[in-house]
Amino acid sequence: xxxLIKRDVxxxxxxxxxxxxxxxxxxxxYLEIFLNESGTxxxxxxxxxxxxxxxxxxxxHTPNQAIGADPKELTFLEECxxxxxYKKWINYFGQFNSPLDGRPNHVHQTxxxxxxxxxxxxxxxxxxxxxxxxxxxxxxxxxxxFRSLEMSCTGKAQDTFSARSxxxxxxxxxxxxxxxxxxxxxxxxxxxxxxxxxxxxxMLQKSVLSAVEDQRKRFASKLGAADxxxxxxxxxxxxxxxxxxxxxxxxxxxxxxxxxxxxxPDGPLGLELPVAQANHAAMTKILTMALACNQTRxxxxxxxxxxxxxxxxxxxxxxxxxxxxxxxxxxxxxxxxAFWFNCRVQEQLAxxxxxxxxxxxxxxxxxxxxxxxxxxxxxxxxxxxVDNIPIMTIGTAGGRLKTGKHIVGNGDPVSRVxxxxxQAMGLPLAKWGTGSxxxxxxxxxVLV
Amino acid sequence: MKLRGLILGLCAALTLAGxxxxxxxxxxPAVIRRLTEAQYRTAIADIFGSQxxxxxxxxxxxxxxxxxxxxxxxxxxxxxxxxxxxxxxxSIATQVVAPENRxxxxxxxxxxxxxxxxxxxxxxxxxxxxxLYRRPLSxxxxxxxxxxxxxxxxxxGDFHAGLxxxxxxxxxxxxxxxxxxxxxxxxxDAFSRATRLSFLLWNATxxxxxxxxxxxxxxxxxxxxxxxxxxMIASPRFKDGVRAFFSDMLxxxxxxxxxxxxxxxxxxxxxxxxxSREQVLRTLTDLLVTKNGDYREIFTTRSTFISTAxxxxxxxxxxxxxxxxxxxxxxxxxxxxxxxxxxxxxLHSHPGxxxxxxxxxxxxxxxxxxxxxxxxxxxxxxQFNDPNSPNRTAxxxxxxxxxxxxxxxxxxxxxxxxxxxETFDGAGQLRETENGERIDTxxxxxxxxxxxxxxxxxxxxxxxxxxxxxxxRAYSYAVGRTIVSGEKALIDALExxxxxxxxxFPALIRRIALSDAFLRVSAAPPTTPxxxxxx
Numbered sequence: 001x002x003x004l005i006k007r008d009v010x011x012x013x014x015x016x017x018x019x020x021x022x023x024x025x026x027x028x029x030y031l032e033i034f035l036n037e038s039g040t041x042x043x044x045x046x047x048x049x050x051x052x053x054x055x056x057x058x059x060x061h062t063p064n065q066a067i068g069a070d071p072k073e074l075t076f077l078e079e080c081x082x083x084x085x086y087k088k089w090i091n092y093f094g095q096f097n098s099p100l101d102g103r104p105n106h107v108h109q110t111x112x113x114x115x116x117x118x119x120x121x122x123x124x125x126x127x128x129x130x131x132x133x134x135x136x137x138x139x140x141x142x143x144x145x146f147r148s149l150e151m152s153c154t155g156k157a158q159d160t161f162s163a164r165s166x167x168x169x170x171x172x173x174x175x176x177x178x179x180x181x182x183x184x185x186x187x188x189x190x191x192x193x194x195x196x197x198x199x200x201x202x203m204l205q206k207s208v209l210s211a212v213e214d215q216r217k218r219f220a221s222k223l224g225a226a227d228x229x230x231x232x233x234x235x236x237x238x239x240x241x242x243x244x245x246x247x248x249x250x251x252x253x254x255x256x257x258x259x260x261x262x263x264x265p266d267g268p269l270g271l272e273l274p275v276a277q278a279n280h281a282a283m284t285k286i287l288t289m290a291l292a293c294n295q296t297r298x299x300x301x302x303x304x305x306x307x308x309x310x311x312x313x314x315x316x317x318x319x320x321x322x323x324x325x326x327x328x329x330x331x332x333x334x335x336x337x338a339f340w341f342n343c344r345v346q347e348q349l350a351x352x353x354x355x356x357x358x359x360x361x362x363x364x365x366x367x368x369x370x371x372x373x374x375x376x377x378x379x380x381x382x383x384x385x386v387d388n389i390p391i392m393t394i395g396t397a398g399g400r401l402k403t404g405k406h407i408v409g410n411g412d413p414v415s416r417v418x419x420x421x422x423q424a425m426g427l428p429l430a431k432w433g434t435g436s437x438x439x440x441x442x443x444x445x446v447l448v
Numbered sequence: 449m450k451l452r453g454l455i456l457g458l459c460a461a462l463t464l465a466g467x468x469x470x471x472x473x474x475x476x477p478a479v480i481r482r483l484t485e486a487q488y489r490t491a492i493a494d495i496f497g498s499q500x501x502x503x504x505x506x507x508x509x510x511x512x513x514x515x516x517x518x519x520x521x522x523x524x525x526x527x528x529x530x531x532x533x534x535x536x537x538x539s540i541a542t543q544v545v546a547p548e549n550r551x552x553x554x555x556x557x558x559x560x561x562x563x564x565x566x567x568x569x570x571x572x573x574x575x576x577x578x579x580l581y582r583r584p585l586s587x588x589x590x591x592x593x594x595x596x597x598x599x600x601x602x603x604x605g606d607f608h609a610g611l612x613x614x615x616x617x618x619x620x621x622x623x624x625x626x627x628x629x630x631x632x633x634x635x636x637d638a639f640s641r642a643t644r645l646s647f648l649l650w651n652a653t654x655x656x657x658x659x660x661x662x663x664x665x666x667x668x669x670x671x672x673x674x675x676x677x678x679x680m681i682a683s684p685r686f687k688d689g690v691r692a693f694f695s696d697m698l699x700x701x702x703x704x705x706x707x708x709x710x711x712x713x714x715x716x717x718x719x720x721x722x723x724s725r726e727q728v729l730r731t732l733t734d735l736l737v738t739k740n741g742d743y744r745e746i747f748t749t750r751s752t753f754i755s756t757a758x759x760x761x762x763x764x765x766x767x768x769x770x771x772x773x774x775x776x777x778x779x780x781x782x783x784x785x786x787x788x789x790x791x792x793x794x795l796h797s798h799p800g801x802x803x804x805x806x807x808x809x810x811x812x813x814x815x816x817x818x819x820x821x822x823x824x825x826x827x828x829x830x831q832f833n834d835p836n837s838p839n840r841t842a843x844x845x846x847x848x849x850x851x852x853x854x855x856x857x858x859x860x861x862x863x864x865x866x867x868x869x870e871t872f873d874g875a876g877q878l879r880e881t882e883n884g885e886r887i888d889t890x891x892x893x894x895x896x897x898x899x900x901x902x903x904x905x906x907x908x909x910x911x912x913x914x915x916x917x918x919x920x921r922a923y924s925y926a927v928g929r930t931i932v933s934g935e936k937a938l939i940d941a942l943e944x945x946x947x948x949x950x951x952x953f954p955a956l957i958r959r960i961a962l963s964d965a966f967l968r969v970s971a972a973p974p975t976t977p978x979x980x981x982x983x
Contacts, residue, residue, distance in 0.1 A: 105825025124822055125510060147527050156705050158508045168524035171507045178505075204600050204613050209534075211596055211617040215589075219622040222630075227480055230524050234622060237530030244531075270707045271799070309799060314711035316800035316874075325845075384825045 048361065048369045050398045051291050052136045052425050053299035054116075055352055055374040056161050058108060058308045059323050059381040061390050062339045066346075067092055067406065074406040079342050082350035088404050089353060089367050089394050091446050093417045096409030097387040099436035108306040108320075111386040112161055112377040118415040118433030127163040129434070132373070132418050134164050136425050137298040145244050148298035149290060151179060151283045153276040154305045155269035162300045168233050172302065176264040176282035183290045184260055191252035191293055202249045206242065213238050257361045258293035261285050271309045271318075273344060280348050284355045291366060292359050303348050306377050310341060323381035335382070349374060353394055371397035373421050391417050393424075393446070400424045402446050413437045420447060471941050474934025475968030478629040478636070479521040481928050484509060486692060491624075491653040492540055495579045496553055500543050504536040514817065516696050517925045525625065537619035544615060545608035558607040564598040569611055573597070576615065581623040582646075582654055583639040584663065593618060627928075631969045638662035641673070641967055648926045648961060649680040651692035670962075677961045681954055687737050690953065691729045697921045698814055700725050703791055709800040713761075713875035716794075720757040724790035724876075727753055730772065731786055736953040743918060743951040747785040747815075747908040750777040761790060761875060782871055782878065782889075785905035787811060790876035797874040804842050804866025811865050815908065817917035821858050841882045843867050864891040868904040915951060919943045926960050938965045 061067070061079060068075030074092055076083045083090060098114045105111075106124035113121045116131040133148065141147040152159040152172035163169040173179040189196065216238060220231050264282040268275050280303055290296050304310050310319040317325065319341040326335040352372075359366035372394035379388040391414070396403055401424050409416065415433035420442040422429055431440040483491065485506040492502055507529035512519035525533070544553055554572050558565035573593045577585040585593075593614040601610025618624060627647065629640040636644065639654075642662040646654040654662070658676055666672030680686060695701065703725040708716040730753040735741040741749075753774055759766040762783075767773040777783045786792055787807075796810040797803045812818040846863045870887045873879050881887060889900040894911070898904045908914050919942050924931050931939060942959060949955035960966055 104822070107823050107825055110825070125512075146531075150528070155707070157505060158705075164524070164526065167510055167519065167522040168526050169508070169510070170526050170528055171505075200603065204603060205534075205538075207596060207599060208613050208617045208620065211592060212620045214592070215617075215621040215623060219626075219628075223480075230480075230522075231622070233524040233526060234530065237525055237527045240527045241531060241534055272707075272709075309707070311709065311799055313709060315709070316712060316798070318798060318800070321798065386825070 048364075048398060049294065049297060050140060050425065051297045051299075051366075051370040052133065052140065052397075052421075053301065053370065053372050054133050054161065055349060055372055055394075056112065056300070056302040056304075056376075057345045057349065057374070058112075058304050058306050058377050059319055059338070059342060059345070060376040060378045060385075061380070062334045062342050063380050065334060065339060066342075066390065067094060071406050071408040074404055079339060080346045082343075082347040083353070086350060086353045086357065086394070089357065089396070091393045091401065091403055091405045091407060093391040093393075093407045093409060093443070095388050095411060096391070096414040096417060097411045098389065098414050100386070101435040105384060105386055107384040108377050108381075111379075111389050112306060112375070114386065114437065115375050115377075115389060115391065115414055115418060116161060118418055118437050118439075120435065120437065125166060127166045127169070130164050131162050132422055133162050133298060133300055134170075135422060135427060135429075139427055140425065141296070141298045142240065142243060143247075144294055144296050145247055146183070146290070146296040147240050148300065149173070149179070149183070149287065149296050150300045151287065152302040152305075153280040153283065154271055154302065154309070155275075155279075156305065159302055159305045160300070161302055161306075164233060167230075170300070172300075173283070174269055174279075176279055176286060177266050179283055179286050180261070180263050183286060183295050184263075187248065188260070188293075188295070189248060189252050190260060191255040191258055196251035198249045202245050206245050209238055209242050209245070213242075252294065255293050257359050257366065259289060260293070261289045271304065271311060272313050273310055273341075274313070276304065276310060277344075277348060281351065284352055288355050288359050288366065291370070292361070301352065303345060308341075308381075310345075320381070338381070349392075356395070367395040369398050370395040371401065371421060371424055373418075387411075389414065393417075393421060397424045400426075400448050402448060405446055407443055407445055412441070413439050415439045416441050416443055423447065470963055470965065471937035473938045473965040473968055474932060475634060475965065475970045476927060476929050476932045476935070478631045478640070478969045479627075479928045480629065481517070481520040481627040482509065482523045482525065483625055483627065484516060484520055486695070487627075487647065487651060487653075488625075490651060490688070491580070494652055494655070495576060496540065496544050497549070499549065500540055502536065503539065504532050506532070511699065513924065513930045514697070514813070514921060515925055516701065517928050518930055520627075521928050530620075533620055533625060537616045538612075540619060541612040541615040545612045550608055554611075561607050562605050563607065564601040564610065565607055566594055566598060569594045569597040569607075569614065572611065573614055573618070577618055578659060579653060579656075580618050581621070582627070582643045582659070583623075584659075629969070634969060634971070635967045636969060638665065638667045641667045642676075644926070644928075644966070645673075645676065645680065645961060649677070649689045649957070650683070650685040651689045652685065674962060677958060681958055686954070687733045689957075690733055690737055693922065693925055694729060694732050695725070696925060697918070698728065698786075698792070699795075699810075700728070700791060703795055706795050707799045708794065708875050712800050713873075713877070715760040715763075715877070716875045717757055717760075719755075720761045720790065721794075723755040723758050724794065726755070726772075727758060728786050728789050728791040731789070740952055740954060743946075743953050743956075744909040744915065747787065747905040747914065748902070749786070750779070750781065750784050751775070752777075752789065758790065761877060763877065782901050784902040785908070787815070787905065787908070788869065788872060788876070788901050793869055793872040793876040794874065797876075800874060802842065802870060802872065802874045804846060804870060805859065805862045806866070807869050808862030808864065808866035811908070812861060815917060816911065816913040817920055818861075818913060820861055823858065824855075841885050841887060842870055843888055865893060865904065867891055868898055869901045871901065915946060916943055918953075919946050919956065922956055923960055926957075926966060932970070934970075935965060938963070 065077050065079040068077060074087055100120040103120040103122055109124045110121060117129040119128040121128050137148045150160055150162050150170045150172040152174050155174050157171040157174055160169050160172045216234060220228055267278060287299055308319040322338040326337050328334060329336050356366045356370060361369060374394060375391040376389055379385045393401060413436060415437040416439050419432040419439055423442055431438060433439050489502050492500055507526055509516045509523050510519045543549060556568040556571050558568050570590055574585060574590050596617055597610045597614035600613040601607050604610055627643055630637045639662050642654040642658045646652055646658055661667055661672060661676050703721055706721045710716060735745055735749055753772045754762060754764060754766060755772055756766050756769050796806040809820045812820050868889050868891055871879055871889055891898055893907045896907055898907055920939060923939060945959055946956050
């Protein structure tokens with residue numbers, strides 16, 4: 001359940017489009033001449049565009065190999081050592097629990113669904129509430145060409161962790177070539193080009209959508225209440241596309257950091273580790289420029305699937321089967337092969353952070369204007385543990401988050417972290433989650 | 449002989465088994481289903497021709513109660529999904545009016561290609577719209593579409609360019625993207641009947657003949673309905689309908705995502721994966737439609753077809769390089785039944801090894817409609833903790849796993865079945881040993897022993913759960929929803945009738961299509977999920 005905070009909304013927030021899209025924010029310029037001295041806002045006082053995204057990985061961490069035990073200090077151990085150079089951008093949340101209120105632990109599903117919806121699913125296929133990225137996109141995603149971009153490095157469009165409901169899942173782009181064509185294809189208008197000539201076709205496309213909307217209204221008038229709700233999504237989709245066309249018919253605001261990337265080469269798809277790594281790198285490059293060029297403000301990247309079919313070429317076992325079937329090596333106290341995969345996964349997260357850090361907006365990094373919500377679906381995969389699932393926030397969310405902290409939850413519901421992230425993104429939520437996962441408590445240690 | 453056939457036909461039209469009356473049913477809710485990818489592609493090919501390229505992927509549909517056909521009745525269109533429909537509709541419309549296609553696809557040309565021609569535009573839009581929407585368009589709808597064409601023609605100075613926008617808007621309309629069922633009392637109206645029939649029998653949008661029958665009221669009469677059902681079952685397109693049903697029932701959409709380690713299985717290619725789907729569908733349509741064979745033989749048949757790519761995987765010679773070769777395995781060959789083909793044995797395996805558990809689960813769930821419980825969250829894998837384990841085969845490893853009481857219950861359901869298929873490796877290739885140890889494929893199903901996969905196929909052939917399953921799935925697929933309690937007696941009757949028909953699949957589909965229950969709808973409003981929460 002989501003409960004709105006009843007409070008006066010500052011004018012500044014209205015400018016950001018804080019009222020459920022009542023005010024639509026537009027692509028904002030941030031060439032240095034438009035920025036204030038510190039580069040935190042435009043000279044006009046309007047804030048820098050804020051972005052939100054998720055980064056999903058599965059199979060959690062190897063116990064005692066990922067994060068230092070001392071809560072006073074954020075220390076990444078061997079499995080996560082690739083993250084150490086980026087500690088200043090990261091908050092690590094550990095020891096938060098997933099109380100299921102008697103609902104089953106659907107292995108490799110329940111964990112991520114709880115983290116993203118604040119609700120334990122009854123069935124493994126249930127998405128009992130909108131995932132938090134969808135709620136954030138409802139808030140900040142409407143003023144850009146794409147409401148959100150979903151990507152998966154698994155080769156399967158079905159591998160998505162973003163959904164409005166069980167039957168409204170946002171399918172992932174799995175091919176860098178297709179992602180590039182969608183974002184930087186012929187319909188892309190370079191914001192930094194001096195000349196802008198609106199395509200006359202845009203007006204005609206608007207009339208097409210207007211006709212479709214009329215048909216939808218006629219169609220909806222015959223529906224029962226339940227189906228009407230289902231077709232809300234259709235109406236929203238038409239409106240969003242109309243907004244896209246409206247944006248495309250105006251000269252885009254200049255974007256200092258925007259550099260149109262080169263088109264990626266066509267390559268294989270799938271979960272052989274080198275293939276997934278290559279596709280992750282290629283899609284990350286496209287994504288960072290999609291953000292820098294104001295094409296979207298919300299994204300979801302899945303490095304592997306919930307069951308992690310990642311594998312090394314020429315080997316019979318997948319990452320997943322290793323977590324269960326590989327014996328623990330007593331000399332080190334963990335499963336060596338599964339640990340090896342976990343290390344490679346964290347390297348990918350590090351490379352993702354690095355790509356964001358390198359994009360400069362004014363004198364700041366893209367990470368200054370972004371909140372990346374990274375998490376797994378289990379803590380210790382060998383036993384399908386859903387308590388203490390690792391979560392990280394990366395980036396300062398426009399200065400709204402303190403970073404570099406190791407937060408220990410002491411068994412509090414994991415929904416506290418999701419609520420904190422959404423509040424940091426400006427959602428006026430007082431409470432979030434259901435049952436024992438319902439919470440009104442944010443993690444104040446990280447909120448500015 | 450002719451008289452007997454007529455009596456049987458009448459009997460079938462009125463009853464389900466023998467000449468007993470069809471059990472009373474409550475019907476279920478009318479359903480609004482999103483077109484599946486296959487249905488969308490077929491509709492475009494049927495209406496505009498197979499030369500039109502449909503270059504897009506579609507939002508996946510969540511398989512619900514075993515079928516995508518049921519999930520389609522609950523699926524919404526997401527923002528990114530609509531964006532793709534928009535781009536696709538634009539692309540298709542542009543192709544339709546392209547100079548190389550317009551003469552064939554459009555029945556009239558404007559007097560002046562640079563200006564609007566309402567009469568010609570309306571003629572085209574009326575015909576195309578009727579096929580796209582699966583019903584005649586109202587005059588208001590035709591006028592609205594013609595107005596889009598007229599305005600766009602004025603802007604673009606080109607009649608065909610203007611027409612494209614009108615066609616595009618039709619292909620983005622919910623009337624095209626969703627299969628709408630309109631109740632009339634406790635039954636469906638004529639166009640909804642035509643649509644249900646057409647998607648069941650051909651997996652296609654209704655053709656002109658069927659729509660004309662609906663317009664004339666023929667589908668409101670049993671005789672008219674029977675005539676159309678028999679026409680459609682006699683058509684070569686009935687195979688398309690059978691293929692679509694089994695693609696859904698066997699989860700063959702997952703074949704597109706089948707991955708194998710090409711170091712361990714160098715013969716496996718993406719072409720082989722694609723061909724494996726075609727192999728099982730050819731096997732099924734040959735047995736069930738061409739030969740009108742016994743459904744139960746899908747578990748035992750030794751006749752199949754292989755392509756060159758599959759020949760490499762199966763290590764078999766092909767007689768028709770570049771095409772499909774018919775092949776009949778010897779009576780002692782373990783390759784018998786669709787469950788030993790790559791699309792099953794390979795699909796329900798890991799990328800680098802076989803999986804008796806996944807295979808057993810798939811047989812239980814897909815072919816016998818038995819739900820295998822999800823694995824418990826508290827499962828222990830301690831038995832895998834011995835680095836010097838002597839367990840060399842899957843049977844030995846799973847026996848160790850089954851010592852855990854939390855695991856044993858489900859593994860008893862799945863593993864014995866899957867272990868019978870262990871002589872097929874992760875890519876469905878025959879083998880006799882695993883890690884140097886001879887594979888033991890013996891076991892028992894429901895107390896009956898088997899020696900190998902072919903033997904297991906014989907047990908599945910005789911298992912009533914298998915025939916009951918296909919009846920349940922076929923009916924659920926036909927009505928596009930989960931079977932309701934008020935239809936239980938009907939399902940029992942259909943199962944008896946299936947046996948009486950000697951398990952002929954076309955006869956089963958005909959009985960369903962001609963049953964009153966197939967067209968009956970309940971008064972209860974459809975229950976479809978929407979947005980569960982809003983800010």
